[in-house]
Amino acid sequence: MRNNSLAALAAVACAAAAARGDFLAEVWGNRAMCHHQGTFRVDGQVAQFDLSALAQGTAIHRAVLRAMPRRSDYRATIEIYPLAPDQDEAPPGAKMLALRPPWYNTFDATDAVRSCVAKGEGALRLHMKVAPGWRPEETTLEVAYDGTAKDPTPAVTRLRAVHHDGQTFLTWKEHEDILADCEAVTLENIEKKLLPLRGNREVAYRVYASDAPITAQSLGQAALIAEVPFVVSMYYLDSVRTIEHPNRERGEGPSPLVGGARARRDPVPPYVIAKGEEPLPRGSGLYVRTITRPGKTYYAVVTALNGREAVGRDGLSAANSLRDPVAEQPAPPIPVLQSYQEMKHHDKAHPGWTISTYNYWLEFPYANVPRQLAVATRQLRGLPPGERGELCVNLGSYGSQPAFIARERGGGTVTLCPPWDQDDSILQGRHECLDTLRSYDQGVVHNWAQRRTLALVEWAKREFPVDPNHVTLVGQFALWGLRHPEVFATVISDAYGNFNKGREAQKHGFSWGPYPLGSKNWLGIDQWDHMNVCKWIRDNPKVELPYLVLRPTGASHVGDIGPWAWPELYRALHDTKRAFTARHGGVWSGAPLAGTLMPDKIRRNQSLPAFANCSLDGMPGDGDMSNNGGVGADCDVVADLNGWLLWDTDTIVDEPDRWEITAYLYAGDPKQGRPGAPADTCTADLTPRRCQKFAPMPGQAFQWTNTSLADNQATAGKATADHWGLVTLRNLTITKGKNRIVVSRASR
Missing domain, CATH: 2.60.120 (Jelly Rolls)
Incomplete structure (x- = not known):
């Protein structure tokens, strides 16, 4: 009886399909x-x-x-x-x-x-x-x-799918190659061929997905998942050089195809969609889908002319509708290698580097709408087998491309250059409604660029010979990395720690809610409150942070993103006994000495000395930066905090009842042209932080010794753990000759 019912239902279904137009x-x-x-x-x-x-x-x-x-x-x-x-x-x-x-x-x-x-x-x-x-x-x-499809729209051909790393790449041959007579594919040539069609003959390709084979009769039941533009989907437009001062006679300038002023006569490379594959052939179409659930999916691609699709009963074939499903599995997307080149060092004995460029196809939760972004890396060549080095994550700067940053500002064994903050205002997050028709009430602020960067770091740890405990984050707005001590050993940033202050942040206020108000973010916190890093540091004194290097870049002017607001961050770090060094003032004056030398040595799984009240510290004052970052009535032109204090990372002792470190003042390096500290001796406070085993309890008593390694002279004292369980040794003498400092639980 059941079989007869199924047969009847099948007959009805077949009749319905036959009746469909x-x-x-x-x-x-x-x-x-x-x-x-x-x-x-x-x-x-x-x-x-x-x-x-x-x-x-x-x-x-x-x-x-x-x-x-x-x-x-x-x-x-x-x-x-x-x-x-x-x-x-x-x-x-x-x-x-x-x-x-x-x-x-x-x-x-x-x-x-x-x-x-x-x-x-x-x-x-x-x-x-x-x-x-x-x-x-x-x-x-x-x-x-x-x-009735009286005039069927032209069909694409050669549809195929490649699935890897949680993404399905669909490619096809477009119904027409309007660039066939162009000797080179450039932005200028694409514009000449494509722009006249806009408003007259607009072409797009519509991508359909289904759990069942897609035929002309079942196309209406398939899900329309994307509309892909004509011609440009296969080309890596964002790889074309950006030009700071464009010259129209050389064809340089803005393009409606990609943001920024570009070298419009440079060749535009086609995409590579998987490792080991050739670049897409001219006349291809491309769509990349990020998979959110495991399964098998059928795909079809239909041409739309001025929004019209017309598919007759024989309009879908193996050429434009996959006959076999794509087996798909969710996974974190990875950037896909597009090209690489060898870069030589001026010293012929140096092995040089490999500069690689990638494209990163992303959807939520890494972007509020589907996007593709550039990524670049620089890898030191000739690294001995089995050796792992520092991963330096460089966040770039305004108008810069990742490939430029990799070539010109690389560091570490491997430099990772994520895409710059094109959709994430000064790297602090952006409301998901922007660039859509949603409203502030229909979403929250998300930290898109930060998520992308964290995902790229995990990818780089798998892809390159890097030490996962030796990851350094560098960028003008890199302070968000302090919230990720599980990832970063060191953070190097400007000291702009409170985005409630300064004109620059206010200019971006619409990104974070109905300015001057803010929206909730992905954590349920008002975004303006979330961006007050100084407050977060004070509210979380027991959270162990990466070693923090604060240095000025080019925005050192009052009330914008410069030093006017920086002392608030210094004070928050000082009062909560964090390990940091800072240089205050001086446009592009660089990092303090400790910030230059220590990141190469610091590991995330090592303890840190938090210095404070060093007798060689400068005076930041109130941030009145007149005279090009100069002196107000109460501050130094350039003021370093903890700038001359270094330590040996290889001899740290970190045990449950004992902590030891060798600290010293920098003596200078004539070969590098680096002067030493302005005095042979200083005094400073020291608090062990980011301890792996040493775990004092509030109120616990400790004793310490400070031995000069130059003359074996020692001093001793006592200290009590404060209400946070931190032990601070006050007014220690530290010399260029190095000092061995030992803290141990006091004997009863």
Whole structure:
């Protein structure tokens, strides 16, 4: 009896499939490229599309409302409601049209159109209740339905899939190669061929996915997951050189294809999608999907001309619809190697480096909308087998490309250069509504660039011969790395620790909420509060931080991102007994000596000495940086804190009841042109931090000795662990001849 029922159901399904027409997607509206022109009108807040061309009962597969290209103010939530024929405004409790992921720039009107056509109402009526940025003259409705494909759209060919590292790469041959007569593919040539088509003959490729094979009859049930632009999807546009001072005669300048001023006559390389593969051949299309659940997926690609898809019963074949599913497994995405070159050192005895460039295809949680970003690395050549060195993560600077940073500012055994903060304001995070049609109330602030950087560090640990305990983070806005002592041994940054102060942060205020207010972030914390690193340091005195090097870059001017706000961070670090060194003031004056020499030696799994109150410290004062970072009434032109104090990392003793270290003042290095400390002796306080085994309890008594290794003279004293369980040795004498300092639990 059960088999007979299944047979009957199968027969009904076959009959339904046979009854289905061709797959069509067409556009209603008043724009010149609409297929159903003159079908849109507006009466106040009511918008209406004439859908009389769709017979009652027509199968509707998809309906997409495009009402506004972008928005500049994200305070109000866009509210668009379907209306019944007798309604002029949405009733209380009505359900508004949802935005369509992952781009969130169009609205899903499928249910509304489906209901309208099923009832034979002949028109879709919408209440545009809250619609900032609405452009009625550009408003269109795209409807996919069963119809007759009288003029099928051209088909792509050679569709194939490559899956690796949690991503599926789909490539195909586009239906037309408009660059075929170009000797070289450059931004300039792409612009000449592609831009005239915009507004006249707009071409896109639509990617469909399904758990079942996709045929012309089942295309309507497949999910539309992406719309891929014509021509440019295969090209690594962001690899083209950025130009700080463009010369139009050389073809340099801005391009509508990629941000920034570019060398528009430089060749644009095609993408490589997997290690060991050749670059994509000219005329290819490319889509990359990040997988979120394991399974097997079928894919198809359909050409859309001016938004129109027309697929006849024989319109999908093995050439544009995969016959075998792609076995997919979620995994962290990795950057894909695009090219590499050998870089020589001026010293012929030096082995030189390998500079590699990558592309990183990303979606949530690494970007609020699908993006592709450049990554670069610099690896020291000739490293002995089995040896592991420092991983230096350089966050770059305004306008810089990762490949430039890798070549010009590399450090460590391997330099990792993540993409600069194109979507993450000064590396502090960005609201997920930006560059979409969502509002501040429809999301939170996420730390996109920080997540990408942390993911890249984990990838680099697997990919390169680096010590996972020796990772250094470098960047103007790198203080966020203090929150990740499980990753970074050292952080090198400007001292801009409170983003509530300074003009630069205020300029980016819209990125973090309805300025001057802030939105909640991914942790449920107001973003402005989260960006006050000074407060976080004070609120978490027992959290062990990376060794922190603070140095000025080029923004040393009052009230912007310069030293005016820096003393607040120095005081927070000092008061909570953190291990740091700082240079205050002096545009591009570099790091203090300790910040130059120690990062190469410091490991994350080692204890640190937190120095304070050094007698050789300068005076930062109140940050009044007149005279190009100079002297107010109460501060030094350039003030170093803990700048001359170094220590031996190889001889640290860190045991449950004993802690030892050799500390010293820098004596200088004539070969490197580095002067020594301005005195042979200084006094300073010292607190053991980031201890691996040494774990004092509050109130516990300790004794210490300080032995000069130059003359074996020793001093001794006592100390008591404070309420945080920290033991501070006060007013120690430290010399250029080195001092062995021993702390042990006091005998009873």
